[in-house]
Amino acid sequence: MVPRAPHPPPARRTPGALRDALTLLGWPLVAVLALPAAFAGGGTRRWFGGRGEGQRAQAQAAKDDAAAAFYELDTAQRDLRISIETITAVDDSPAARRAVADFEALGRRIDEVSRQYIEAVDAHDLDRDDLETSAATRARTELSAAKDELGRVKGELDRYTEGLGPLLGKAETQLARLAPAVERARQSLLAATGALDTVRASGLRADALAARLAALAPELTKLNQGAGRHGVPGTLERAEHVARAAEAVRAEAARLPAQAAETDKRLVSLRTRAQALTTRAEAVEPILSELRRRFTASCWQDLQHVPEQAAETVRQAERRLAEARTAREEQRWPDTTALLSTVRALLNETDEAVSAAGDRLRRLNAVQKDPQQEIERTRFAIRDAQRLAMAGRNTPDPRHARPLDEAVARLERAIGTLAGRHPDYWHFLTETDEVRRTVSHVVAGIREERGAGH
Known part of the structure; x- marks a missing residue:
């Protein structure tokens, strides 16, 4: 646990605290500074002249300097604690853990010098009328030593703060990304929802896209719970994942009407091509007859099964085409696309086989002639x-x-x-x-x- 900043000395012994209290009461600082002069004439305090009063003034100055040093150290520690909390909220790396451990060690050192300072302040009442010169001298010495020690620790704290720069910069960068990333995720979800509603209004169900969008709902809930519960790195990663997934849904929903139209066009085109291949396959048998009649067996033997194979392949293509049409009616787009690819492959195979017979006869005629x-x-x-x-x-x-x-x-x-x-x-x-x-x-x-x- 990081130590708390030391408590400031009692108000009656801390000029800064006294100044703040009087300011809250509405007393101007000039009036406050004038108080010693005003009360001096009232006879409530006996003032000593000469060397004794000079020692009291030096002790008071040392006390003020120590109070200022204590205030600077306390302020620096409080500011640094905010930086450490920023780093620990974002970074759990070994370097970050070492930085926290070093801060805790510094906190213990600060507690020690603060305790020494407070003890020095409590040990000497510089407002006593009977303050002896030796007591004032001793107070000045102890308070000056406390101020010097506070300054040395403040220097250690400053050097530590400088070394913390890269870690703090990285953490602040991630924190700066957090709010925009979460907002982008929300806007992406909103856009995906709108695109899905538009597609459904056109008569397309888009059930698969709706399921993918619904699966993001738990992630949105965690985003709304905030980084305080799930951590900054996890929240950033979640926000980016939601934004990407939602954008993918939106883009696919936007393409869906065109995809449906293209699928319908491919269904018609492949059906027409299958019919044409059926006709072309029927012409293979006469070609084979001519090859058998005019050329040796080696010129046509590998082609004699083409008519049967072509007819069977076309039948397979037509069955897959019927399945693709059913998938299209049910709006199972991935299945439709896969089936149409199968149909195209079957028809390409048939086309090559049917074309091979005609090409064979053409080439044999040409070489026989010349x-x-x-x-x-x-x-x-x-x-x-x-x-x-x-x-x-x-x-x-x-x-x-x-x-x-x-x-x-x-x-x-x-x-x-x-x-x-x-x-x-x-x-x-x-x-x-x-x-x-x-x-x-x-x-x-x-x-x-x-x-x-x-």
């Missing part, structure tokens, strides 16, 4: 890579030359497969595709190496 075009395209890619590999060199790097030489040989072997009675055009096309991929990889490696070298 295989030389595919050959020249591949040779050009190889020659271009070879020129790049030789640029700035007398001999190519084996890491580049070897795969390019293998690509040339692979192309020649692929060309050789066209010489038979029933050429496997699809094998030829897959080989030329692979050759170009290999060449492209070599080119990318050369450019990467030269770019790193520059």
